[in-house]
Amino acid sequence: MIEIKEVYKSFGNNQVLNGVDLNINQGETIVILGRSGCGKSVLLKHIIGLMKPDKGQIFIDGEEITAYSYEKLSNLRRKFGMLFQGAALFDSMTVEENVGLGLTEHTALSREKIKEIVKEKLRLVGMAGVENLKPAELSGGMKKRVGLARAIAMDPEFVLYDEPTTGLDPIMADVINELVISLRNTLKITSIAVTHDIVSAYKIADRIAMLYEGKIIWVGTPQETKNSTDPVVMQFIHGSSVGPIPTLT
Amino acid sequence: MFKMKNSLRVVGRKTTLFFEDLGGIAILIKNILLGVPGSFKRFHLTTEQMLFMGVNSLPLILVTSIFTGGVASVQGAYMFSDYVPMRYLGTAVGKTVIMELGPVLTALVVAGRVGAAIAAELGTMKVTEQIDALETLAVDPVKYLVVPRFVSGIIMLPILTVFADFIAILGGLVVSVSFLNVSAYTFLNGLKLFFRLRDVWGGLFKAMTFGGIIALIGCYQGFRTTGGAEGVGRSTTRAVVLASVLILITDYILASFLFGT
Numbered sequence: 369m370i371e372i373k374e375v376y377k378s379f380g381n382n383q384v385l386n387g388v389d390l391n392i393n394q395g396e397t398i399v400i401l402g403r404s405g406c407g408k409s410v411l412l413k414h415i416i417g418l419m420k421p422d423k424g425q426i427f428i429d430g431e432e433i434t435a436y437s438y439e440k441l442s443n444l445r446r447k448f449g450m451l452f453q454g455a456a457l458f459d460s461m462t463v464e465e466n467v468g469l470g471l472t473e474h475t476a477l478s479r480e481k482i483k484e485i486v487k488e489k490l491r492l493v494g495m496a497g498v499e500n501l502k503p504a505e506l507s508g509g510m511k512k513r514v515g516l517a518r519a520i521a522m523d524p525e526f527v528l529y530d531e532p533t534t535g536l537d538p539i540m541a542d543v544i545n546e547l548v549i550s551l552r553n554t555l556k557i558t559s560i561a562v563t564h565d566i567v568s569a570y571k572i573a574d575r576i577a578m579l580y581e582g583k584i585i586w587v588g589t590p591q592e593t594k595n596s597t598d599p600v601v602m603q604f605i606h607g608s609s610v611g612p613i614p615t616l617t
Numbered sequence: 618m619f620k621m622k623n624s625l626r627v628v629g630r631k632t633t634l635f636f637e638d639l640g641g642i643a644i645l646i647k648n649i650l651l652g653v654p655g656s657f658k659r660f661h662l663t664t665e666q667m668l669f670m671g672v673n674s675l676p677l678i679l680v681t682s683i684f685t686g687g688v689a690s691v692q693g694a695y696m697f698s699d700y701v702p703m704r705y706l707g708t709a710v711g712k713t714v715i716m717e718l719g720p721v722l723t724a725l726v727v728a729g730r731v732g733a734a735i736a737a738e739l740g741t742m743k744v745t746e747q748i749d750a751l752e753t754l755a756v757d758p759v760k761y762l763v764v765p766r767f768v769s770g771i772i773m774l775p776i777l778t779v780f781a782d783f784i785a786i787l788g789g790l791v792v793s794v795s796f797l798n799v800s801a802y803t804f805l806n807g808l809k810l811f812f813r814l815r816d817v818w819g820g821l822f823k824a825m826t827f828g829g830i831i832a833l834i835g836c837y838q839g840f841r842t843t844g845g846a847e848g849v850g851r852s853t854t855r856a857v858v859l860a861s862v863l864i865l866i867t868d869y870i871l872a873s874f875l876f877g878t
Contacts, residue, residue: 413749416753418749418752418753438757442755442757443755445752445753445754445755446755448753449753450750450753452746452749452750453746454745454746456745456746456747456749456750457747457750458742458747458750458751459741459742459747469754469756470754470755470756473754473755473756474755518750518754522754
């Protein structure tokens, strides 16, 4: 379980997180909605310890991680996998090396065994047979799927998705959505996705949260979110330029 | 009054940035030194960098060194004319190349070629979140990216310098024999005349230090990159300029210690 308590973060004069409170239950998929630049990715980076809050606490399985040393954070991160917005595949490595890097670095498995696991993870995301390609030879959707294979290579308990469907055509976006659902069902992973893609959120989420002005202003099931009378949530899910959310930011 | 306040603000900001950089570099040095013992576990990363820094720099070093030696001979002959016998031309060229020109020019060439490439590569990795991705895989970016470059810098620069010294002296010899009316026998005798092994070790120690500086500054600037392609360009330029300036300052300090009377 992940508990986020009163987390604040600012960059210069820009207060990005302004007292975020959120609990994420074991095994669920929670989608955090919000406008571009509202701090969704920053929140995700706090959960995995890439950023430290100015104030507030984050608990993973009951342990507070905000005061963790670099070594302790490193150990904790082995429980996590993360899919980045642009996939963030290592340009200089092949797909196989990308997916297998965590295993090469942290396990004593033989090269053959690692190859076998990489093959299996690539098959899970529908990318079998691309082991020897470089990231530059892959399309946007393929990169995301390889990034997902890398994120699940170490069998993590938690997977974080940073804008998993952004920049993809609707069909490829749905392929990614199906993958997220299938990973949750088959591997029982706790998933946290940040996105502004409403269609994707309705499809993959057990619960939807909304980040607005640095705070979580809404948490509910997809059905509750659809029926929400909160004017900010309503404006966002209907994609309207008229409402309480200022458009000139 | 407003102008003065503004100027003070700029000075204050620049001073803060300077000390921020100084602190950042000091922390990076500490982390590199802690990571060096473990670098043998991933020695293939170091050998890749050695190939890039060393072997691939050879053609450029060859061209710059041969002309550097030639220029040293021509300038030496000009300064000696009518005052110093030409049998000392080999001594002058040899000493200048081994103690100064070889290590410094090699370092400046490598700073331009390799320092820029390191900053650009790591800078691109930073802005495309590849460095964050390494951290999420619990892989320490300093140990994985910086240490191999640092180790290869301190190993390859002295090797490149030996090559540069040899080629520059050869260039000096060819120019002396072909254009300055000094025989090969006279030039080589001059070279041997005041030859001291200590000069060679001093030059190589300098080269080793410069190799560390190039890798360190390239990596530091790469890690600090923000703001997309423009930021990568800025980091690359800063890496080359800062490394070159530091090489020249360090050269003076080391020369004073190693060869000072």
